[in-house]
Amino acid sequence: xxxxxxxxxxxxxxxxxxxxxxxxxxxxxxxxxxxxxxxxxxxxxxxxxxxxxxxxxxxxxxxxxxxxxxxxxxxxxxxxxxxxxxxxxxxxxxxxxxxxxxxxxxxxxxxxxxxxxxxxxxxxxxxxxxxxxxxxxxxxxxxxxxxxxxxxxxxxxxxxxxxxxxxxxxxxxxxxxxxxxxxxxxxxxxxxxxxxxxxxxxxxxxxxxxxxxxxxxxxxxxxxxxxxxxxxxxxxxxxxxxxxxxxxxxxxxxxxxxxxxxxxxxxxx
Amino acid sequence: xxxxxxxxxxxxxxxxxxxxxxxxxxxxxxxxxxxxxxxxxxxxxxxxxxxxxxxxxxxxxxxxxxxxxxxxxxxxxxxxxxxxxxxxxxxxxxxxxxxxxxxxxxxxxxxxxxxxxxxxxxxxxxxxxxxxxxxxxxxxxxxxxxxxxxxxxxxxxxxxxxxxxxxxxxxxxxxxxxxxxxxxxxxxxxxxxxxxxxxxxxxxxxxxxxxxxxxxxxxxxxxxxxxxxxxxxxxxxxxxxxxxxxxxxxxxxxxxxxxxxxxxxxxxx
Numbered sequence: 001x002x003x004x005x006x007x008x009x010x011x012x013x014x015x016x017x018x019x020x021x022x023x024x025x026x027x028x029x030x031x032x033x034x035x036x037x038x039x040x041x042x043x044x045x046x047x048x049x050x051x052x053x054x055x056x057x058x059x060x061x062x063x064x065x066x067x068x069x070x071x072x073x074x075x076x077x078x079x080x081x082x083x084x085x086x087x088x089x090x091x092x093x094x095x096x097x098x099x100x101x102x103x104x105x106x107x108x109x110x111x112x113x114x115x116x117x118x119x120x121x122x123x124x125x126x127x128x129x130x131x132x133x134x135x136x137x138x139x140x141x142x143x144x145x146x147x148x149x150x151x152x153x154x155x156x157x158x159x160x161x162x163x164x165x166x167x168x169x170x171x172x173x174x175x176x177x178x179x180x181x182x183x184x185x186x187x188x189x190x191x192x193x194x195x196x197x198x199x200x201x202x203x204x205x206x207x208x209x210x211x212x213x214x215x216x217x218x219x220x221x222x223x224x225x226x227x228x229x230x231x232x233x234x235x236x237x238x239x240x241x242x243x244x245x246x247x248x249x250x251x252x253x254x255x256x257x258x259x260x261x262x263x264x265x266x267x268x269x
Numbered sequence: 270x271x272x273x274x275x276x277x278x279x280x281x282x283x284x285x286x287x288x289x290x291x292x293x294x295x296x297x298x299x300x301x302x303x304x305x306x307x308x309x310x311x312x313x314x315x316x317x318x319x320x321x322x323x324x325x326x327x328x329x330x331x332x333x334x335x336x337x338x339x340x341x342x343x344x345x346x347x348x349x350x351x352x353x354x355x356x357x358x359x360x361x362x363x364x365x366x367x368x369x370x371x372x373x374x375x376x377x378x379x380x381x382x383x384x385x386x387x388x389x390x391x392x393x394x395x396x397x398x399x400x401x402x403x404x405x406x407x408x409x410x411x412x413x414x415x416x417x418x419x420x421x422x423x424x425x426x427x428x429x430x431x432x433x434x435x436x437x438x439x440x441x442x443x444x445x446x447x448x449x450x451x452x453x454x455x456x457x458x459x460x461x462x463x464x465x466x467x468x469x470x471x472x473x474x475x476x477x478x479x480x481x482x483x484x485x486x487x488x489x490x491x492x493x494x495x496x497x498x499x500x501x502x503x504x505x506x507x508x509x510x511x512x513x514x515x516x517x518x519x520x521x522x523x524x525x526x527x528x529x530x531x532x533x534x535x536x537x538x
Contacts, residue, residue, distance in 0.1 A: 052321040059328060059336055067328055072429070080427070158349070160341070190459070 014038060015082050015258040019090035028092050028107055030254030037130070039191070039263050040256035041068050041081070041121035042233050043091055044240065045109075045249035048073055051118035053161030057239060058120065060158035064167055064235035066123035066191045068259070074115035082260035087119045093252035100244030105252060117249075124233050124256065125170065127263035128192035131185045134264075137178045140220055148172065149213035150232050154206025155197065157235060162243040168215070168234040169197060169205070173225040182228060198229040205229065283307060284351050284527040288359035297361050297376055299523030306399070308460070308532050309525035310337050310350070310390035311502050312360055313509065314378075314518035317342055320387035322430030326508060327389065329427035333436055333504035335392035335460045337528070343384035351529035356388045362521035369513030374521060386518075393502050393525065394439060396532035397461035400454045403533075406447045409489055417441065418482035419501050423475025424466065426504060431512040437484070437503040438466060438474070442494040451497060467498040474498065 012018045012027075012034040021027035031040055046054055051073070058065035069081050078085040088109040096104040096112070106112075125148070132139050141148045148170045155167040174182055179199060187195035202210045210227060211218055215234055221227060240248050251257065281287045281296075281303040290296035300309055315323055320342070327334035338350050347354040357378040365373040365381070375381075394417070401408050410417045417439045424436040443451055448468060456464035471479045479496060480487055484503055490496060509517050520526065 049321075052318075052324070055321070055324055055328065056339055059324065059339060070325055070328060 012258075015260045016084070018258040019082065019085060022092045022107075023086065023089040025107060028255075031092065031256045031258055032126070032254060035258045037263050039068070039259045039261040040124055040126050041259055042124050042236075043087070043094070043249070043251040043257055044120040044122065044236065045087070045117050046120070046240075046245055047114070047116045047247055048118060050162075050243075050245040050248075051120075054120065054163055054236075054240075055118075057157070057160035057163040058122070058236065060160060061167075061231075061235065062190065063194050063197060063231035064157060064233070066193060068121040068123050068191060068261070069119075070121075071119040073118050076113060076119070078119065078121065081121060081257075085257075085259075087257070088113050091251050091257050092255040094255075095250050095252055097240070097245075097248040097250070099246060100241055100248075109249065121257060121259070122233060122236065123191040123193065125192055125230065126256075128186050128189050128230075130263050131189060132182055135181060135185060137174070137181055137185075140173055141217065144220060146217035148216050149219040150215035150234055151202070151207045151210075151229075152214045152238075153229075157239065162245070163236075163239045165239050165242050166235075167197070168232045168238060169229040170216070170232040171210070171213070171219060171227050171229050173219060173221040173227050175224055176226060179226055179228050186230065193231050193233070196228050196230050199226055202227060281527075284529045285353070287527040288351065288354060291361045291376075292355065292358040294376060297524075300361065300525045300527055301395070301523060304527045306532050308337070308528045308530040309393055309395050310528055311393050311505075312356070312363070312518070312520040312526055313389040313391065313505065314356070314386050315389070315509075315514055316383070316385045316516055317387060319431075319512070319514040319517075320389075323389065323432055323505075323509075324387075326426070326429035326432040327391070327505065329429060330436075330500075330504065331459065332463050332466060332500035333426060333502065335462060337390040337392050337460060337530070338388075339390075340388040342387050345382060345388070347388065347390065350390060350526070354526075354528075356526070357382050360520050360526050361524040363524075364519050364521055366509070366514075366517040366519070368515060369510055369517075378518065390526060390528070391502060391505065392460040392462065394461055394499065395525075397455050397458050397499075399532050400458060401451055404450060404454060406443070406450055406454075409442055410486065413489060416485035418486060418488040419484035419503055420471070420476045420479075420498075421483045421507075422498075426508065431514070432505075432508045434508050434511050435504075436466070437501045437507060438498040439485070439501040440479070440482070440488060440496050440498050442488060442490040442496050444493055445495060448495055448497050455499065462500050462502070465497050465499050468495055471496060
């Protein structure tokens, strides 16, 4: 199975081939590991004026919601992120929320697209984890084949209109020298959540039980390792659920938009 | 005169004292050199929906328009930037534009404030130049007591609604080793325009005559020095003039909002 996946992933050497496969329906699965070296993005689609409030939420909380791009209303292309992108078809699977409730999971948005929809593409932690791996820094949850542990903290986001709520963080344990290098490398990737928001005592940011994350899998923290916490893309997702906008469309978790931007290309703009 | 100014500036040791003096009317002059070590910000005030389009313009052009903060409509406080800020009174002088035309210059906005006005505070190059001076890198226009030269380039901004147009850059000449350090230091200050957008051949970015800047004073470039170009805060000002929003309020050039943020404090959020 591992081998079949490796072979399959070799076919998807770049963002364009992943997007074409998503578009023609031959790819309906998570994009993790595909198109190595290219940035993947979280998708949020809202109608104005929700989109205006959410844009301000992202600007005021850039570590949780780093903006890779934001479209004009109704425009389904994203030329700054990649060749011939059509956001209505190029993500493997979408979730549709109405008034905060999940009402559908679809592979194509063309039937429901409308001229007031605004697309946000937000950076994710894949490119930061790539940077750690390239620097030979072991990333525990990757080595263990588990999901990164994620926690709801007592750090409030800066609210914007109906969007607000707590900051969600992901945690990776490191020995001190690796924690220092991980801090430096991540600080250079603001489009992938940037530098950590905390390290050490989980209680200091309101995490009661480090062994029981709200999302993802329980962590393995070894002797001599310190937990390091980064702002997490679940934060804006949670803000959207709480805000209950009339309509919200997101990617199905793990089913990302794969862009033509290089992971190590620094800032896009 | 120099001495009197130095004494006067000593009174304004922090942002709060500058803002209080602007508020009570005793300070109606440029803020350059005041409250050393604290970030100063450009002010743009627009009414929705112009504010929504302009927010997206800033997000898509972060080197020209680095957002320090953006308010909720009607809110004249900016608690994230400083203690007791009232944006209607705390800038020494304001310009009021109607349909793109300068119609007034005032010291108080309380009479014309309304519930749909959104305040943007955008970073400026003062904190970057502070960092160069602290690193013992000579900055020519400061040493010469002239304004930094600024040029309109052929680099288009990413448009958003009615906001768009060319990127304006400022230029500082350096010997190569200083240019390298200036690049590193400025890249660490994204809230002050970040890393350069170009160095070397002015014609490559559409500058026809380096001796004749569109704004500021003519440069002095010595043998062995390379011109280094940074995105400039005049870019969003030009975009606003071109867009001709119904109402736009800005600071009078040089008369900035002085914040409580430390210049070397890295990113605000």
